[in-house]
Amino acid sequence: MNRERWQRLMAAFALPESNETFELLLNAYSQKHRHYHTGVHIEHCLRQLDAASGLASEPAEVELALWFHDAVYDPYSSDNEKKSADLACELLNRHGVSSERVERVRAHIMATRHEAPATIEDSRLVVDVDLSILGVDEEDYARFEADVREEYRWVPGPLFRRKRAEILESFLARPTIYSTIPFRTKYETPARRNLIAAIAALRGG
Structure with missing residues (x-):
């Protein structure tokens, strides 16, 4: 997460540098209660995108969604993704980005709830x-698992283990x-x- 990359992204949307929003994101991803969902995670995502950028129909929209997700x-x-999407869309709406682009970015961020398969290719x-x-x-x-547990350290151990296992099992159950093939x-x-x-x-197995 560096300013130069952020400014290139803003330029791809024909937006001003939006340094206040950049600082807001830096501060958000530096919050003390975060252990996995930090700037390191966003940097990991951006590196993954760089290696697969040819898969995106609208690379700037995908990248913005990753910055904000x-x-x-x-x-x-339980509504973190909605609030994150609202932040991204507020930035785009403030500068007159088309409603089609705004709604695609919203869909990409909401897809990271991982509750159902994404319906838009770039969301996938x-x-x-x-x-x-x-x-x-x-x-x-x-x-990664240890960091997630630390973020939920307030949850009693048995309850956390059961809920976490259910989440992981939901991914394993998918075909x-x-x-994407890569x-x-x-x-x-x-x-x-x-x-x-x-x-x-x-599960104690």
Whole structure:
């Protein structure tokens, strides 16, 4: 997350530099209660996008969605994605970006709720980028799980383990975790390995 990249993104939308919004995002991703949903996660997502940018129909919209998709992160709340999407859309609306583009960005961010398959191709790419963490090596995956647990340290252990296992099982139950062929090729097998191991640990197996 650097200012130069942000300014290039703003230029791609024909927007002013919007440094106040950049600072808002930096501050948001630096909040002390975050352990996984930080600027490091956004940087990881942006690197994933750079490696797969040819898959995007509207690369700037995909990138903006990734910058904003966890801008609001309150572990006690269930509407973080909506509030994050509202922030992104407020920026675009303020500068007269077309409603079609605004609504696509909103859809991309809302797709990271991971409740249902995305219906827009670029949203599928955003989701694959967000879920690429599931397919990293075992050490990095273990750190990811530990960071998520730290964000929910206020949840009693048995309840957390049950709910977390249910979430991971929902990904494992999908015919494929990843929608795009490059992400499926690279991450599907290790993601399933990581999920199976994590679920077994959570379930006490």
